Amino acid sequence: MQIKGLHKNIYRLYRYARTQELLEVYRAHHRDRVLKWRKLKEEGVSDQTAQEFVGVSRATYYRSCQRLKDLERNLQPPSKKPKRVNKPRWGEAEKQLVLKLRRENPTYGKAKLAVILKRDHGQTLSESTVGRILKVLKEKGLVQISASAVRAKRKRSFTKGHAKPWTYKDYRAFQIGERVQIDHMTVTKNGVCGKHFQAWDRKSKVIMAHLYSNATSMSAKKFLLELVKKMPFKILSIQVDGGSEFRHHFEDACANLGIPLIVLPPKKP
Numbered sequence: 001m002q003i004k005g006l007h008k009n010i011y012r013l014y015r016y017a018r019t020q021e022l023l024e025v026y027r028a029h030h031r032d033r034v035l036k037w038r039k040l041k042e043e044g045v046s047d048q049t050a051q052e053f054v055g056v057s058r059a060t061y062y063r064s065c066q067r068l069k070d071l072e073r074n075l076q077p078p079s080k081k082p083k084r085v086n087k088p089r090w091g092e093a094e095k096q097l098v099l100k101l102r103r104e105n106p107t108y109g110k111a112k113l114a115v116i117l118k119r120d121h122g123q124t125l126s127e128s129t130v131g132r133i134l135k136v137l138k139e140k141g142l143v144q145i146s147a148s149a150v151r152a153k154r155k156r157s158f159t160k161g162h163a164k165p166w167t168y169k170d171y172r173a174f175q176i177g178e179r180v181q182i183d184h185m186t187v188t189k190n191g192v193c194g195k196h197f198q199a200w201d202r203k204s205k206v207i208m209a210h211l212y213s214n215a216t217s218m219s220a221k222k223f224l225l226e227l228v229k230k231m232p233f234k235i236l237s238i239q240v241d242g243g244s245e246f247r248h249h250f251e252d253a254c255a256n257l258g259i260p261l262i263v264l265p266p267k268k269p
Contacts, residue, residue, distance in 0.1 A: 027071055030064040037061045090133060094125060098133045099142055107146045110134055176203045177231070179239040179262055182223075182250065184215055197223045199231075206231065220249040224257055235259055 033056055040050040047058050054061070067077065101113055108116075110131035117123040117130070125133075137143045145151075180201050187196045197219070198209040208227055212219040228235055237260040240250050254261040 023071065023077075026077055027068065030067045033061060033064045034068060088132070090125065090129060094123060095133055095136070097121060097123065098125075098130060099137055102134065102137070102143050106144070107148050109146070109149075174203050175236060177201065177233045178203070178236045180227075180231075180235055180237070181239045182227075183241060187211065195219065199223075199227050201231075201233075204233065215249065217249040217252050221253040221256065224250070224253045224259070228257065228259075237262055239264065 033054060036054045037050050037056075040053060045053075050061075051057055056064075070077070097117065098113060101116055102108065105112070110127050113134075114125060114127045114130045117125055134143065138145065180199055182197065182199045184195055184197045187194045195212045195215040196209060197212060197215075198207065200207050208230060210223055210226065212223070224238075238250065238254055239262045241264055251261055251263075
């Protein structure tokens, strides 16, 4: 079973505990001021001297007292949100103009649109303001995100289950000399090109290699004859890749020597 999230009550409990923790810090901050001020006043210190030692004014002391009384009555501290927040500095005309330009040029962003507005329409809207207008238009569904815009990486989905573990072929049932794998590759050294042939037996781990000038039926036959002669065991069958270019050469050579040839299907791209 996959647990992708906790129960909603866990998150509610966290928000409540986090709020109480912040309130306790807020309460301790004001309590420290009030206790220090009252202790100095009990010793007969003047307000001016108490203000110098505590570091707050007389008005701030009374405000802290009021905050503590509010907390005892379960009243939340005053919000720090500004009373006057910024309002949009564009109107309906600017929004419609940006909408018209964006629909004419679906791949343009806020930087290009700001230049076009200033150059062709005399609108001195900043790049950030044009970006805010585009955000409002996207939220209302009037414009779509550009196809060339940078998109967030696709999140992994486990709805179809996890990837299946890799399974290896079991070669323990093979005999020595069965399905000897042969492959070749092009080798270039000092401007000279050659064909490298290699045979490998899975069971015994014996490897044999030879270099020829080209990959032809004659080269394949020579390599097979040398392989049969020098291998310390009998070659029961040969395996080649189905996508190999020289598999037809080995078909003729194996047919002449009487060795079964197994051609694997080509790999899917």
